[in-house]
Amino acid sequence: MSNVARGRRVKLAGLALATTAVLLTAGCSSSGSSTSADGKVTIEFSQWWGSELPDGDLQKIVDDFQTANPNITVKLLTQPYSSLQDQTTTAGVSGTLSDVVGLDGAWVNNLVKQGALDNLSDEMKSSNYDASQLSSQVQIDGSTYAIPVVNFVYPLFTNDTLLAQAGVTTPPATRSEFLTDAEAVTAKTSAKGWILPLGTTNPNGVQNDVMSWLWASGGSMLKDGKPDLTNDGVKSAVDYVKSLYDAKVVADGTFTLQEPDKVTQFTNGQVGMMVDSLAHITTIRKANPDLKFSISAIPAEDGYTGKRGIPFASWGIGVSNNSAHKAEAWKFVQYMMSKDVNANISSLAHGFPANSTATPDFTGSDPLYEEAFKIYQAGYPANEFVGLPTSDQLMRDFDTEFQKTLNGDGSVSDMLSTTQASWSKAF
Numbered sequence: 001m002s003n004v005a006r007g008r009r010v011k012l013a014g015l016a017l018a019t020t021a022v023l024l025t026a027g028c029s030s031s032g033s034s035t036s037a038d039g040k041v042t043i044e045f046s047q048w049w050g051s052e053l054p055d056g057d058l059q060k061i062v063d064d065f066q067t068a069n070p071n072i073t074v075k076l077l078t079q080p081y082s083s084l085q086d087q088t089t090t091a092g093v094s095g096t097l098s099d100v101v102g103l104d105g106a107w108v109n110n111l112v113k114q115g116a117l118d119n120l121s122d123e124m125k126s127s128n129y130d131a132s133q134l135s136s137q138v139q140i141d142g143s144t145y146a147i148p149v150v151n152f153v154y155p156l157f158t159n160d161t162l163l164a165q166a167g168v169t170t171p172p173a174t175r176s177e178f179l180t181d182a183e184a185v186t187a188k189t190s191a192k193g194w195i196l197p198l199g200t201t202n203p204n205g206v207q208n209d210v211m212s213w214l215w216a217s218g219g220s221m222l223k224d225g226k227p228d229l230t231n232d233g234v235k236s237a238v239d240y241v242k243s244l245y246d247a248k249v250v251a252d253g254t255f256t257l258q259e260p261d262k263v264t265q266f267t268n269g270q271v272g273m274m275v276d277s278l279a280h281i282t283t284i285r286k287a288n289p290d291l292k293f294s295i296s297a298i299p300a301e302d303g304y305t306g307k308r309g310i311p312f313a314s315w316g317i318g319v320s321n322n323s324a325h326k327a328e329a330w331k332f333v334q335y336m337m338s339k340d341v342n343a344n345i346s347s348l349a350h351g352f353p354a355n356s357t358a359t360p361d362f363t364g365s366d367p368l369y370e371e372a373f374k375i376y377q378a379g380y381p382a383n384e385f386v387g388l389p390t391s392d393q394l395m396r397d398f399d400t401e402f403q404k405t406l407n408g409d410g411s412v413s414d415m416l417s418t419t420q421a422s423w424s425k426a427f
Contacts, residue, residue, distance in 0.1 A: 041328050042073040046088070047102025049315055049349070050078035057348050065335050072328045074100075092116035099323040100332055103146045103316035105386030108138045111318075113389075117145040118319040123330045134337065135356045138316060138387045146387075148314035149336055150351035152279050153376050154208050155310060156299065160292040162272040165189045171273075171296040175213070175240050178273070178299040182249035185272035193249035195271040196241070197257035198403060203395035204259060207385050208311050209275050210402070213237040215309030215382035217301040222384050227423040229398075229416045236301065238402070238412050245406050255403050267291065277313065278372050279350060285366065295368050297375045309382025310375065314354065352376050389426045397422045 034042045050058040062074045077098060079087060085107060091097045092111045103111075111117045121143040124131050131137070131144075138146035158171045166184035182193025197205040211221060219233030228234070244250055251257070251271050259276075266274045267287045275298060284291060297308050317336060319329040335341055343358035352373060353360060362370040385391040398419050405415040 035325070040071050040073065041325050042075055043099035043323070043325050043328050043332065044075045044077055045100040045102070045332070046077040046079065046084070046091075046098035047315075047317075048079055048081035048084045049102055049345075050076055051080055053345075053348050058345075061336075061341060061345060064341075065332060068335075069331065072331065074332060095322050097320035097322065099320055099325055099329040101318050101320060103138075103318050105138050105146065105148070105314060105316055105383070106388075106391040108146045108316070108318070108387050109140060109389045109391070112140045112145050116321055118321045118323070118326055118329075120144040120147065120319065120330070120333070123319070123326070123333075127330065127334070129334065133339075133355050133357050135354045136314075136381055140387060146316040146318040147333065147337060148316050148354040148381075149342065150315045150346045150349045151312045151354055151376075151381055152277050152314070152349075152351045153310050153312045153372060153381065154212060154275050154277050155295045155297060155372055155375055157266060157274050157276050158294050158296065159191070159266065159269060159272050160294055162189050162191050162269065166272070171294055172299045173297070174299050174302045174304075176302050179244060179247065179249070182244060182273065183247060186249045189272070191269060192251040192271050194244060194273050195251040195257070195262045195265055196245065196254045197259055197262045198254050198399055199256045199258040199261075200396050200399050202258055203392065203399040205257075206395040206398045206402070207383060208259070209262075210238065210241050210398075211384070212275050212298050212311045213240055215311060215384070216298040217304045218306045218309065220384065226427050227420050229420040229423065230413070235412060235416060238416065240301075242406060242412060254406070266293075275311070278369065281366050281368055282350070295372055295375070297379065308379040310379045312381040312383050314386070315349070315351070394423050394426060
């Protein structure tokens with residue numbers, strides 16, 4: 001996924017959902033894959049990427065693959081992200097997933113439970129693939145079922161003008177500096193210091209705006225792949241976020257705000273700082289060309305000196321377990337993850353390559369992308385919700401309990417224990 005895309009996700013209902021299911025059968029089925037009399041193979045690749053890249057660029061990448069592999073034709077099936085999740089889920093159940101499928105990490109666990117995805121660890125082993133070049137893999141029970149292709153990171157955005165008015169000369173690097181700066185912005189300007197969207201319709205504020213503080217200090221909410229919400233690191237991060245709320249440096253409306261609201265308020269100069277996707281840089285530039293802003297690593301716990309995890313969302317890729325052409329599908333996946341191709345597609349998407357040996361081309365790009373790449377290289381991509389069962393519901397459960405705590409109903413420790421018990425039922 002991209003969380004950028006996730007932010008745009010809409011729920012289909014009623015007739016719309018039924019219509020989508022019908023479309024899925026026609027558009028996302030592997031029925032289009034075939035072998036011709038001369039032995040040439042056609043495989044299908046369902047994804048949302050083509051609608052988010054410049055027109056025709058994904059097809060050009062596919063064309064180059066076909067030139068190098070004249071016996072394989074790749075048929076692109078492009079759908080908007082907002083509808084592809086439902087289509088992919090339905091195709092997984094019906095066994096009609098495309099040969100190659102674009103994946104949001106949040107979809108993977110359920111698809112694996114349905115037996116819909118090929119075990120890519122087996123493909124890597126049989127083809128002697130060097131997995132060390134992959135920055136991350138989505139694994140279930142130690143086996144890889146999806147590989148991130150492009151990563152979209154979530155650094156700290158700071159409004160240079162507001163921080164200057166508040167007497168702040170450099171973005172905060174630690175939690176204490178962030179609190180001090182947020183208080184200064186709130187006290188000395190007409191804006192709030194920070195914005196925390198915890199609306200439950202799309203609960204990704206839990207991973208992007210709450211757990212990001214944990215990962216930035218090297219912490220983890222898991223132990224041996226299972227929930228571990230009551231450890232000291234999680235409690236410290238959640239306590240810290242609550243302290244920002246209690247200090248009244250957070251923009252109003254936290255309990256109902258969604259990610260787009262966060263971007264809008266930052267763009268309009270209503271908040272001094274936010275954690276957000278790089279993909280919104282262009283959106284912000286277009287909406288408010290006069291806004292001066294910077295990006296930096298998410299502040300870490302005071303005294304922390306290790307590498308900082310930075311939240312990310314991905315365009316992932318996998319292979320259908322029912323594909324009649326797994327070898328050709330896996331060959332296409334390897335091509336997408338090759339150094340030059342991966343660098344190219346990440347540059348076109350304004351994301352970062354998931355092949356750790358690739359470097360994006362920043363020619364003509366906003367300078368903040370290159371700055372963000374330095375932050376990315378200095379740390380590591382961190383999103384522990386990827387690959388978890390019912391990850392959206394896990395975030396929603398956390399969100400619901402956290403809102404009660406922010407409202408003064410119980411302690412952070414009690415909230416984490418309650419959420420831990422809730423999460424454990426899903427594992």
